[in-house]
Amino acid sequence: MQSADTHNRENEEARALAEKVESTLIENPIFLERLLDRPQIKAMVSSTFFRGPLPPPEMLREYNDIVPDGAERIMAKSEREQAHRHRITEKSLDGEMSRDKRGQWMAFAITMTILVIATLFAWKGEMVFAGTLITLDLIGLASVFVIGRYRPSNNSE
Known part of the structure; x- marks a missing residue:
């Protein structure tokens, strides 16, 4: 005692x-x-320092001591954040692909229209004008593809 x-x-x-x-x-x-x-x-x-979306395991255990299911809530929040980032990335890629497809279809439609017009002019005897239309169309298409291939992407900025 x-x-x-x-x-x-x-x-x-x-x-x-x-x-x-x-x-x-x-x-x-x-x-x-x-x-x-x-x-x-x-x-x-x-002092303690960590980098990344989740604290170290020891700190997660301490959160459980302070808040019931604190570690689980932190993990769930991190998982939701990651899922959100993945959705945003997918939407961005889908938008880029849609834009590219739309551009290709527009180029196809314009090219076909010019070919039809050039064919009509060639049929009427205007061979030089028809050849000029087709040449300008091909130069325009080639330049668009070349410029598009070497265009800097938004991610590299």
Whole structure:
């Protein structure tokens, strides 16, 4: 029984001393700065840094201690965020593919229209004009494909 009393007394003395040190540090912040400059104190003070969507497992366990199912909620949030990013990427790619298909169909329609017009002019005897139309059409199509192939993508900016 005596060791329990001794233990309680030591705890009370330690608490009183801690409060006294704390109040002294609050009143005189220069003492805290001097303490933090010491290598022994620097070794005791540590910080944690992590990178990525999820905290390390130890921190997840600590979240569970604070908030019921805290780790599960964090994991679910991360999974929802990842699914959202995947949907946005898919929509972006689908939009680009749709735009490219639409451009190809428009080029096809314009080319066919010009070929029909050139054929009509050739049939009427205007061979030079028909040849000029077809040549300009082919040059235009080739330049569009070449420029499109070497166009810088938006992702590289």
